[in-house]
Amino acid sequence: MKYSIRTRLTSLITLIYLSVFFFLLVAGALALYLGLKEEIDKKLQLERDQMIALFEADFTGLLSVTGATRDSLADDFLDDLKEMYGYKDQFVIFSVKTETGRHTYSDGGIKNVQLLLPEGFLSKAEGFYNQRLGGKFYRAVITKPNWGTLVVGMENQTFFEVADELAEILLLGVPLTFILVLLGGRFLAGIAMRPVVASAEATEKITMTNLSERLPEYTGKDEFGKLVSTLNRMIARLEEGINRVQQFTQDAAHELRTPLTTLRGELELAYQKSDLSDDLRASIQKSLDKAILMSRIVENLMLLAQSDTGNYPIQKNTFRFDELVKDAVDDMMSLVDSRPIRIRLKHCDEILLSADKQLIHRLVLNLCDNAVRFTRTGKIEVALSSDEKNVEFVIVDTGIGIPRENLPHIFDRFYRVDKARSRARNGGSGLGLSICKWIVDAHDGKILVDSEVSKGTSVTVSLPLNNSR
Numbered sequence: 001m002k003y004s005i006r007t008r009l010t011s012l013i014t015l016i017y018l019s020v021f022f023f024l025l026v027a028g029a030l031a032l033y034l035g036l037k038e039e040i041d042k043k044l045q046l047e048r049d050q051m052i053a054l055f056e057a058d059f060t061g062l063l064s065v066t067g068a069t070r071d072s073l074a075d076d077f078l079d080d081l082k083e084m085y086g087y088k089d090q091f092v093i094f095s096v097k098t099e100t101g102r103h104t105y106s107d108g109g110i111k112n113v114q115l116l117l118p119e120g121f122l123s124k125a126e127g128f129y130n131q132r133l134g135g136k137f138y139r140a141v142i143t144k145p146n147w148g149t150l151v152v153g154m155e156n157q158t159f160f161e162v163a164d165e166l167a168e169i170l171l172l173g174v175p176l177t178f179i180l181v182l183l184g185g186r187f188l189a190g191i192a193m194r195p196v197v198a199s200a201e202a203t204e205k206i207t208m209t210n211l212s213e214r215l216p217e218y219t220g221k222d223e224f225g226k227l228v229s230t231l232n233r234m235i236a237r238l239e240e241g242i243n244r245v246q247q248f249t250q251d252a253a254h255e256l257r258t259p260l261t262t263l264r265g266e267l268e269l270a271y272q273k274s275d276l277s278d279d280l281r282a283s284i285q286k287s288l289d290k291a292i293l294m295s296r297i298v299e300n301l302m303l304l305a306q307s308d309t310g311n312y313p314i315q316k317n318t319f320r321f322d323e324l325v326k327d328a329v330d331d332m333m334s335l336v337d338s339r340p341i342r343i344r345l346k347h348c349d350e351i352l353l354s355a356d357k358q359l360i361h362r363l364v365l366n367l368c369d370n371a372v373r374f375t376r377t378g379k380i381e382v383a384l385s386s387d388e389k390n391v392e393f394v395i396v397d398t399g400i401g402i403p404r405e406n407l408p409h410i411f412d413r414f415y416r417v418d419k420a421r422s423r424a425r426n427g428g429s430g431l432g433l434s435i436c437k438w439i440v441d442a443h444d445g446k447i448l449v450d451s452e453v454s455k456g457t458s459v460t461v462s463l464p465l466n467n468s469r
Contacts, residue, residue, distance in 0.1 A: 009192065013185035014178070021177060029166065037139075040156055041128055044141040047152045051092055052145060054080065063098050063147055074105065081107035089155035091138075095122050096148040108153070110134055122149050130156065195224055199231070211239035256298045264291040300431040304413065304438065314356045314442055321353040321360070321391060325384050328364045332380065335372045347383040351391050354466050355443050363439045366432045367395050367459055375399035378456070386465065393461040402451035410449060411437040436461075 059077045062070060077094075084107075085092050091108025106114050114122075116133050124142055131138050131153070140153035199215045206213050214235060218228040267288040271281065303312065329345045336343065353360065371380045378398030385392050402410060409415050414430040440447045443463050451457035 007189075009189040010182065010185040013188060014181050017181045017185070018178065021181075025170075036156075037128075040139050040154060041141070044128070044139065044152055044154055047090070047092070047154070048141055048143055048150060051094075051150055051152060052143070055094065055147075055150075060147070062096055062103070066100060074103075077105055078107065081105065085109070089136075091151075091153045093117075093122070093151040093153075094148065095150075102148070109155075113153075122151065195228075199228060203231070206235065211235060211242060256294075260291060260295045260298060264288065264295060267291055297431065300435055303435060304431065312442075314359070316354055316356055318352050318354050319357045321351040321393075322348050322384055324357070324361055325364060325382060325393065328361075328368045329382055331365070332368050332372050335369070339375075340377045341372075341375055342379040344379065344381050345383075346381045347385060349385050351384065351386050351465075353391060353463065355463065356439075359439045359442070360463075363436050363461065364393065366436050367393075367461070370432060371395055371397040371399065371457070371459075374457070388465075390462050390464055393463075394458065396456065396458045398456040401453040401455050401457055402449070403453055404451075407449060407451065 055077075058080075059073060061073050062077065065073060081092055086107055087109070089109045091106065091110050091113040093104065093106040093114050096103050096105070104114055106112075110116060110133055113133065117131070121129075121131070122142070126142050126144050129140050129142065131140055133153075137156045138153045139156040140151055143150045143152075195216075195218050199218075202213070202215050214232045215228050218225045267284055270276075271284045271288060276284070325348060326345065329343060332343050368380075368382075375397045376399070380395065380397045382396075383392075383394045411433050413434045415433075416430050437447060440461060440463070445461060445463035447462075448460045449457065450460075
């Protein structure tokens with residue numbers, strides 16, 4: 001699947017923005033985590049130092065005394081711990097090595113906290129640890145002085161509360177941000193592509209008849225401005241080259257027309273002499289036919305050259321199209337000679353058409369001439385009808401037909417379908433349908449050709465009734 005540049009540019013902008021967004025988000029979350037961790041670690045270190053100072057100042061006797069003295073000192077120690085931690089979201093655990101074994105003293109907001117800790121927790125190395133206790137998250141520091149192990153813990157819900165709020169923000173913010181970035185990216189891409197679209201639309205309108213047109217000037221001094229300038233220079237070179245070819249075609253056709261007219265006149269005079277032998281008369285007839293064909297080619301070339309430059313003076317007036325069609329049908333009847341062809345004017349509405357009568361007459365004659373030339377037997381039917389807006393001229397024959405693969409090229413200049421058609425009576429120059437196409441286009445109409453080999457051809461011409469162009 002192919003996507004437009006605007007779509008790809010929008011996707012790229014969105015991808016880059018979201019990548020930066022998520023990078024900053026992750027970086028912010030990491031910075032928040034490290035900041036909160038550092039803050040709670042400092043508090044834990046302070047609590048740890050106070051506990052060490054308390055133990056070493058008042059309760060080191062627990063390491064050596066025994067009996068009632070040890071029990072009394074232990075009670076005092078637990079009372080102090082309860083007073084300091086009993087009503088806080090904190091806990092403290094002393095694991096003291098004595099001569100009689102290891103004794104544990106603890107207190108805090110969690111009852112029997114030493115029992116809730118994972119097995120082997122007190123054996124871990126010194127450092128900071130995150131631990132879940134009683135459905136809450138705690139951060140603890142383990143210290144191992146020479147008299148045992150000290151664990152001080154503190155509830156660490158702040159980070160997780162922030163994380164939950166951040167998740168809620170992301171749940172709503174990410175889709176909203178994505179939509180806004182997508183719309184904004186498409187808007188920015190549209191602004192960036194606006195000169196490209198304008199240039200593409202201007203390029204689409206440039207044809208052989210208006211090569212003097214140029215792409216709109218682009219004031220920006222960037223790569224696109226360079227491209228526009230390059231394309232305009234290329235169009236100027238094309239215009240110059242095509243103008244030279246068109247001028248050469250017109251000059252050549254003009255120079256050939258006079259001698260061909262003279263040759264045709266002389267051949268016609270020679271043909272009219274009564275003392276000619278049959279062989280000589282036949283030879284003159286062939287030469288005259290060739291001169292007539294060449295004259296037609298020259299006239300067609302001049303017409304097409306003028307149409308390419310837009311210099312042909314289209315003169316519109318209102319005339320009876322049906323009378324023109326009837327005259328063309330009468331002419332066809334005289335062209336079929338003795339061939340078994342039935343010519344029928346199937347339908348003919350009375351129509352007033354606003355167009356160039358001379359060109360429309362040439363259009364109808366060319367189509368009728370093609371139908372007669374390429375039909376050896378069968379029938380040729382002509383129909384003319386109209387509605388409120390358009391007039392439709394249709395000519396159908398049972399001639400040799402045109403292969404489907406050739407239909408897209410039949411309006412190309414000098415295009416010949418195949419040898420069979422080239423050998424048909426009076427052959428053609430390959431310019432007739434090109435001229436028909438130009439005449440129809442000049443009147444804002446449409447021409448459609450449908451054909452099948454050995455079955456015939458159907459040509460439909462649709463023209464607007466009132467063409468003001």
